[in-house]
Amino acid sequence: MIKTDNLNKSFRTAEVETLALSNVNLSIKKGEFVAIMGPSGCGKSTLLNIIGLLDKPSNGKFQFIESEVSTYSEKQRTLLRKMNIGFVFQSFNLIDELSVFENVELPLVYQKISAKERKKKVEAVLKRVQLDHRYKHYPQQLSGGQQQRVAIARAVVANPNLILADEPTGNLDSANGKEVMDLLSQLNQEGTTIVMVTHSISDADRADRIIQLFDGHLVSENHKKKVTIVKQNSEVL
Numbered sequence: 001m002i003k004t005d006n007l008n009k010s011f012r013t014a015e016v017e018t019l020a021l022s023n024v025n026l027s028i029k030k031g032e033f034v035a036i037m038g039p040s041g042c043g044k045s046t047l048l049n050i051i052g053l054l055d056k057p058s059n060g061k062f063q064f065i066e067s068e069v070s071t072y073s074e075k076q077r078t079l080l081r082k083m084n085i086g087f088v089f090q091s092f093n094l095i096d097e098l099s100v101f102e103n104v105e106l107p108l109v110y111q112k113i114s115a116k117e118r119k120k121k122v123e124a125v126l127k128r129v130q131l132d133h134r135y136k137h138y139p140q141q142l143s144g145g146q147q148q149r150v151a152i153a154r155a156v157v158a159n160p161n162l163i164l165a166d167e168p169t170g171n172l173d174s175a176n177g178k179e180v181m182d183l184l185s186q187l188n189q190e191g192t193t194i195v196m197v198t199h200s201i202s203d204a205d206r207a208d209r210i211i212q213l214f215d216g217h218l219v220s221e222n223h224k225k226k227v228t229i230v231k232q233n234s235e236v237l
């Protein structure tokens with residue numbers, strides 16, 4: 001699903017240039033659950049943003065579902081992103097002025113799906129995250145764990161091939177964190193590829209593979225267990 005070849009990313013500010021990623025070579029197969037770990041500032045979010053087509057590498061190659069996307073225009077990347085990727089962030093990033101239902105509905109609105117179809121899909125996914133009794137609530141009326149489950153519902157409502165999660169349990173207590181991780185594990189079991197940045201060893205333990213970054217370099221890849229992909233509607237790429 002994802003292949004990088006000597007990926008580099010540098011950020012230039014007024015006086016300094018920071019090399020955030022240095023010659024990163026990484027392949028991720030369809031159906032895999034990959035955790036990215038490493039100290040603060042080592043390039044984890046930068047890597048996730050590039051994988052998520054939110055940012056471009058400075059140089060190197062980056063393939064996403066067999067397309068070479070480093071040369072894509074902003075518009076092409078946006079389209080590819082909206083069709084394929086769901087995001088989950090540490091701070092939930094829900095829109096406070098919108099109800100649970102309206103937040104989850106947003107990706108479908110962007111995809112110009114009819115209101116009737118949207119209602120069906122949103123109700124199904126809210127049931128899936130066990131929040132169907134909360135669809136009229138607003139984010140501030142929910143616990144942190146519930147808010148993150150709404151964010152996951154929003155990330156998966158349009159059936160993405162890939163979920164990218166940046167420290168999804170970082171703002172949650174352990175009980176809520178476990179609920180969120182159970183949900184991500186289930187989605188992976190059902191065939192969704194997941195790439196997750198985490199500082200938590202127990203969260204990383206859910207993944208098939210742990211990737212360590214240090215100072216922009218990929219320093220180790222730990223294949224924990226063989227990935228068995230017997231998942232519906234998915235083929236191994």
Ligand code: ADP
Nearest residue numbers: 011012018020039040041042043044045046047
């Ligand atoms: P992590 O997520 O592992 O904490 P980041 O990927 O956010 O690390 O950042 C990696 C490095 O790149 C850090 O040194 C950070 O300061 C720098 N960096 C990240 N984003 C920007 C940016 N937009 N402009 C300048 N420097 C950045």
Ligand code: MG
Nearest residue numbers: 044045046166
């Ligand atoms: Mg980060």
